Amino acid sequence: MAKTKLHRLGWLALPILLSGCGGSTSSGTIKIRAMDASAGESSVNISAGANIIMSGGTYGNVTGYQTIAQTGSQLFLLTGSTGATLSDPTFDLQANSFYTAYATGPSTSPGLLLVSEDHSNPGAKVRINLVNLSAAVGNVDVYVTAPGASLATSTPITTGLAFQSPFTTLVAPGSYEVRFTNAGAQTVVGDQTVGALTAGAIVRYVLIDSSSGAAPQSITSLTDSG
Numbered sequence: 275m276a277k278t279k280l281h282r283l284g285w286l287a288l289p290i291l292l293s294g295c296g297g298s299t300s301s302g303t304i305k306i307r308a309m310d311a312s313a314g315e316s317s318v319n320i321s322a323g324a325n326i327i328m329s330g331g332t333y334g335n336v337t338g339y340q341t342i343a344q345t346g347s348q349l350f351l352l353t354g355s356t357g358a359t360l361s362d363p364t365f366d367l368q369a370n371s372f373y374t375a376y377a378t379g380p381s382t383s384p385g386l387l388l389v390s391e392d393h394s395n396p397g398a399k400v401r402i403n404l405v406n407l408s409a410a411v412g413n414v415d416v417y418v419t420a421p422g423a424s425l426a427t428s429t430p431i432t433t434g435l436a437f438q439s440p441f442t443t444l445v446a447p448g449s450y451e452v453r454f455t456n457a458g459a460q461t462v463v464g465d466q467t468v469g470a471l472t473a474g475a476i477v478r479y480v481l482i483d484s485s486s487g488a489a490p491q492s493i494t495s496l497t498d499s500g
Contacts, residue, residue: 305339306373309494311407311480313487314381317355322367323348327375330355333485334494336374345369352377352386360384372498376480378407378438380487387438391498393476399444400471403478403498406435406454408464408491410483413457418443421451421467425460433457447473452493454481463491 308320308328320328325342328335345367352361360377365388367373372391379385389405406414415430432441434457448471454464464481471477478496483489 309336312377312384401476405480417453
C-alpha cells in the first residue's frame with residue numbers, strides 16, 4: 275500500500291517543532307488556534323466572539339495559538355469567502371486552557387469542532403493526540419507501532435474512532451509509525467513514520483480528506499505547545 279502524502283506546515287501556518295514540555299497560559303486566559311479541514315471551501319474565517327481566530331484560511335492551513343481573555347459561553351462563527359455564515363455553534367471556554375477549532379465536514383454541511391488540549395507535561399512519556407476529520411472514510415482504527423511493523427500482528431490503540439472524534443494515548447519515547455485504517459479492516463488510509471519522539475513531547479496527528487473531499491487522505495502533523 276503506497277503511503278499517503280503528509281502535509282507539513284511552516285511558520286505561516288504554525289510552528290511545527292517538537293516540544294519537550296507543555297505550554298502554559300497566563301492567569302484566566304485562553305489560547306486557541308484554528309485549522310481549516312472543511313473540504314470544498316475555498317476560504318474560511320473563524321471567530322470566537324469578537325476574536326478573529328482565522329481569516330481567509332485555505333484547506334489544510336493552521337494558525338498559531340492566539341490568546342483571548344473571554345471565558346464561559348462564546349459564540350463561534352465559521353464563514354466562507356462571501357461572508358455567509360456556514361456554522362455558528364456556542365462553546366464553553368475554560369480559563370487557563372488550550373483549544374483547537376477545526377472547520378470540518380464537506381462544503382455541503384460544514385461545521386466547527388472545538389477540541390480541548392492537555393498541555394501538561396507527560397513526564398517520561400510522549401502524549402500522542404489523534405483527530406479523525408475524514409468524512410469520506412468515516413470510522414477508523416489507529417495503529418501506533420514500530421516503523422515497518424506488520425499490522426497483521428499489531429493491535430490498534432483505538433478502534434472505531436468516529437469522524438470528528440479525538441483520542442489521546444501515552445507512549446514511551448522512540449520512533450513510531452502512525453497508521454489510520456478503515457474500521458474493522460487493515461486498509462491503510464493515512465500513514466506517517468515518526469522519528470525520535472523524546473520524553474515530554476506532545477504531538478497531534480489529524481486525518482483529513484483531500485481538498486476535493488475524497489481520497490487520498492493525508493495526515494497533518496501538529497505540535498501542542500503555545
